[in-house]
Amino acid sequence: MSRIPVAVLGATGVVGQRFVRRLADHPMFEIAALTASDRSAGKTYREACEWRLDGEPYGGLGDRVLLPSEPEKAACAVAFSALDSGPAKDIEPAFAAAGVHVFSNAATYRMDLDVPLLVPEVNPGHLALLPTQRQRRGWKGSILTNPNCTTTVLVMALAPLHEAFGVETVLMTSMQAVSGAGYPGVASLDIMGNVLPHIRNEEEKVEVETGRLLGQVENGLAVSDPMTVSALCWRVPVLEGHSESVSVKLKGDPTPDQVREVLAAWKPLPQQLGLPSAPAVAVRVHTAENRPQVRRDVEMDGGMSVHVGRVRPCPVLGIKFALLGHNTERGAAGGSILNAELAVARKAICS
Numbered sequence: 421m422s423r424i425p426v427a428v429l430g431a432t433g434v435v436g437q438r439f440v441r442r443l444a445d446h447p448m449f450e451i452a453a454l455t456a457s458d459r460s461a462g463k464t465y466r467e468a469c470e471w472r473l474d475g476e477p478y479g480g481l482g483d484r485v486l487l488p489s490e491p492e493k494a495a496c497a498v499a500f501s502a503l504d505s506g507p508a509k510d511i512e513p514a515f516a517a518a519g520v521h522v523f524s525n526a527a528t529y530r531m532d533l534d535v536p537l538l539v540p541e542v543n544p545g546h547l548a549l550l551p552t553q554r555q556r557r558g559w560k561g562s563i564l565t566n567p568n569c570t571t572t573v574l575v576m577a578l579a580p581l582h583e584a585f586g587v588e589t590v591l592m593t594s595m596q597a598v599s600g601a602g603y604p605g606v607a608s609l610d611i612m613g614n615v616l617p618h619i620r621n622e623e624e625k626v627e628v629e630t631g632r633l634l635g636q637v638e639n640g641l642a643v644s645d646p647m648t649v650s651a652l653c654w655r656v657p658v659l660e661g662h663s664e665s666v667s668v669k670l671k672g673d674p675t676p677d678q679v680r681e682v683l684a685a686w687k688p689l690p691q692q693l694g695l696p697s698a699p700a701v702a703v704r705v706h707t708a709e710n711r712p713q714v715r716r717d718v719e720m721d722g723g724m725s726v727h728v729g730r731v732r733p734c735p736v737l738g739i740k741f742a743l744l745g746h747n748t749e750r751g752a753a754g755g756s757i758l759n760a761e762l763a764v765a766r767k768a769i770c771s
């Protein structure tokens with residue numbers, strides 16, 4: 421199969437660089453265009469940005485000239501958007517109108533009822549929103565989004581429990597890596613030796629996106645599950661990886677052993693299809709009492725699996741556990757690329 425030409429919108433940012441690194445040698449997609457703001461367009465990729473990741477700098481594309489983020493200049497079959505949510509507002513629809521399928525990290529269109537907010541293991545059926553989106557908006561292309569990174573990690577653990585038992589109530593406290601705030605992000609003088617009790621809009625996003633991801637498609641539109649979710653989000657001095665303390669009320673009050681069994685046995689659609697970016701195991705269940713740990717576990721499986729440990733009884737809601745996932749891989753670039761792999765495999769785009 422020939423590879424699908426793709427554009428990376430916002431290729432100079434920290435999420436854009438992760439897209440480039442993951443796509444540099446991808447079996448399904450081939451980078452045809454890199455874009456940024458007008459400040460960077462016309463410069464080579466090497467001139468316009470400082471490479472901030474490990475591995476081959478610039479994904480081997482350091483001499484590639486950056487294009488403006490305009491569909492007339494950079495249209496491809498597929499675009500991965502690492503744009504800030506402000507510029508994404510006009511740029512992503514312009515690409516979709518020009519026939520491009522845009523896989524976006526930005527929060528701008530996530531909660532629109534005709535826009536798939538996708539985690540392929542959790543709600544692949546939400547691809548069914550695309551015909552409504554195209555019909556309503558008159559686009560030949562489309563916009564598909566991935567959730568907030570904290571939400572992504574949370575729903576990976578909740579989805580199998582929702583399928584097996586039904587989730588009623590969730591209390592989640594996060595300990596979020598500084599990379600979630602982009603570069604340069606939080607000032608070192610604020611975060612070193614400290615924890616910060618506020619991340620703007622984060623708790624609100626987790627509380628609404630979780631029910632949306634675990635909800636349904638009815639009459640071509642998204643309908644959120646009525647579960648109750650309360651989130652407390654903290655920034656901690658960790659580079660990559662969001663840790664979460666989760667307490668959950670499940671229907672039927674299963675035991676910790678039953679919960680562990682369901683999580684360990686879960687083999688959702690991307691793993692069944694063997695999609696290139698899908699980890700072999702979606703949820704890794706740890707039994708050691710001091711795992712998961714960010715430094716030891718978060719880079720496993722290319723940052724695409726999530727980790728559950730310390731599953732035990734909760735005297736308030738029934739079950740509690742520790743959860744960990746990679747915020748800029750599973751929660752951003754890797755999650756978006758897996759969304760595109762799913763959409764192609766299910767012939768929702770590019771068929």
Ligand SMILES: NC(=O)C1=CN([C@@H]2O[C@H](COP(=O)(O)OP(=O)(O)OC[C@H]3O[C@@H](n4cnc5c(N)ncnc54)[C@H](OP(=O)(O)O)[C@@H]3O)[C@@H](O)[C@H]2O)C=CC1
Pocket residue numbers: 429430431432433434435436455456457458459460461469489501502503504505507525526527566567568569570600601602603747748751752
């Ligand atoms: N799923 C998730 O939870 C996560 C999502 N994100 C989201 O991903 C996106 C990117 O984040 P991050 O990489 O940290 O952001 P950066 O600020 O590092 O990068 C932003 C990119 O957008 C480009 N850009 C900025 N303004 C414009 C404009 N007016 N027109 C065209 N391009 C523009 C920049 O180009 P230039 O260099 O020329 O300025 C740069 O390439 C954000 O929407 C963020 O919220 C990030 C982390 C996790």
Ligand SMILES: N[C@@H](CC(=O)OP(=O)(O)O)C(=O)O
Pocket residue numbers: 525526527567568569570596597599600601619622625747
């Ligand atoms: N807010 C997240 C990262 C992020 O960009 O989230 P969102 O995609 O919902 O804006 C964090 O700080 O860790």
